[in-house]
Amino acid sequence: MAKNPFIISVIPPEAPFCNRSRELRQLIAYGSAGTNVVVFSPRRFGKTSLVKRVQSNLLKKGMLVLYADFLGVTSIDDVAGRIAKCVYAFIRGNEPLMKKAIRLLTTFRPVLKPSEDGSFAVSVETTGQNIQGIELLDKTLDDLGQFMAQIGPEKIHIVFDEFQEITELKEKRIEGTLRSHIQFHRSSYFFVGSRRHILLNMFNEKSRPFYQSAQLYELKKLPYDDLVTYLIDQFKGGGKRCPEKNADKISLVSQQNPYYAQKLALNVYEVSGKVVHEKDIKEALELMIDNEIFFFQAILQALAPRQIALLRALAVEPSKTILSNRYISRNDLGSIGGVQAALKKLRQLDLVEKDADSRYRLVDPIFSLWLQKL
Ligand SMILES: Nc1ncnc2c1ncn2[C@@H]1O[C@H](COP(=O)(O)OP(=O)(O)O)[C@@H](O)[C@H]1O
Numbered sequence: 001m002a003k004n005p006f007i008i009s010v011i012p013p014e015a016p017f018c019n020r021s022r023e024l025r026q027l028i029a030y031g032s033a034g035t036n037v038v039v040f041s042p043r044r045f046g047k048t049s050l051v052k053r054v055q056s057n058l059l060k061k062g063m064l065v066l067y068a069d070f071l072g073v074t075s076i077d078d079v080a081g082r083i084a085k086c087v088y089a090f091i092r093g094n095e096p097l098m099k100k101a102i103r104l105l106t107t108f109r110p111v112l113k114p115s116e117d118g119s120f121a122v123s124v125e126t127t128g129q130n131i132q133g134i135e136l137l138d139k140t141l142d143d144l145g146q147f148m149a150q151i152g153p154e155k156i157h158i159v160f161d162e163f164q165e166i167t168e169l170k171e172k173r174i175e176g177t178l179r180s181h182i183q184f185h186r187s188s189y190f191f192v193g194s195r196r197h198i199l200l201n202m203f204n205e206k207s208r209p210f211y212q213s214a215q216l217y218e219l220k221k222l223p224y225d226d227l228v229t230y231l232i233d234q235f236k237g238g239g240k241r242c243p244e245k246n247a248d249k250i251s252l253v254s255q256q257n258p259y260y261a262q263k264l265a266l267n268v269y270e271v272s273g274k275v276v277h278e279k280d281i282k283e284a285l286e287l288m289i290d291n292e293i294f295f296f297q298a299i300l301q302a303l304a305p306r307q308i309a310l311l312r313a314l315a316v317e318p319s320k321t322i323l324s325n326r327y328i329s330r331n332d333l334g335s336i337g338g339v340q341a342a343l344k345k346l347r348q349l350d351l352v353e354k355d356a357d358s359r360y361r362l363v364d365p366i367f368s369l370w371l372q373k374l
């Protein structure tokens, strides 16, 4: 029996990818030209998979590609450490570059830790210079600048994934410090993020250090037809036949969200025989929702009752006029002011967005389905 061809973790650059050819071309061009770009979309739209693919291309063109992820960052020292780490992680195994980096990056040294699979993972520890916080970040960026200058900054591409997470540390000087160095690094930086409001505000608000310092690049959901073809091909590669109308169904239910399309198809693959039937999709969808319940419940737990009420109303009835008396009373949402406040919060959390027809709706199609069933 062939292996399940669907992938629900970040897609490695060699694995089959659905479309994104225009995005790849454009982002590779930006990366080669030293342009700074903000890549944004809701979570699970394929940003990380895409920028990894961009970097794999830039690497083939002879560039040095650094990747730091700021998800779950805990302190300014941690931000600095992750930046130093992305350099060491990339050049591990390259003795001359490693020597250069160790000499130039004076705040952190690399530490190799054996990981479960027998290989070694790179982490860092401070060199004990007794500096911390903003000062440590400042020095680390300064060192990075020196390192880049020696390599040739135009040959370096850097991804800061989930970049908006640095705002969680509630220390305004982080942005200023980062920006004051980055503006002199002539490399291409990609600032990638899923919490669109928070990320875009960093670049759109006049008072913020990163104001207008990068191109904004929105990653959209997958194109419907390409996704259908991709699904059919993947099933075929896995030794199964998925009739077009059923691939259509998967594309529809997932609303071309790449993660849900893969996850649903992965489950369909598990429950189906040689040929995919409609009942398999139904069964797979229930499995998928069951799988996500824990996560959905965690989202609700972090919300106030009013916010949950609005979320449920929007799941059942997306609308342009949620502030109208009719919508409010029909859904028992309380006062206009209350709805406004709840909406603001839900948009900030990127749980709710305006669609192309200016209707408010949930960002996550499966969360929406689950709420409708509650
Ligand atoms: N172009 C694509 N083709 C097929 N599946 C994709 C594609 N891009 C993303 N995916 C799917 O979406 C999931 C989420 O991708 P990821 O890169 O982690 O998104 P993000 O970084 O935006 O949260 C991946 O695990 C994969 O299953």
Ligand SMILES: [Mg+2]
Pocket: 044, 047, 048, 049, 161
């Ligand atoms: Mg990601």
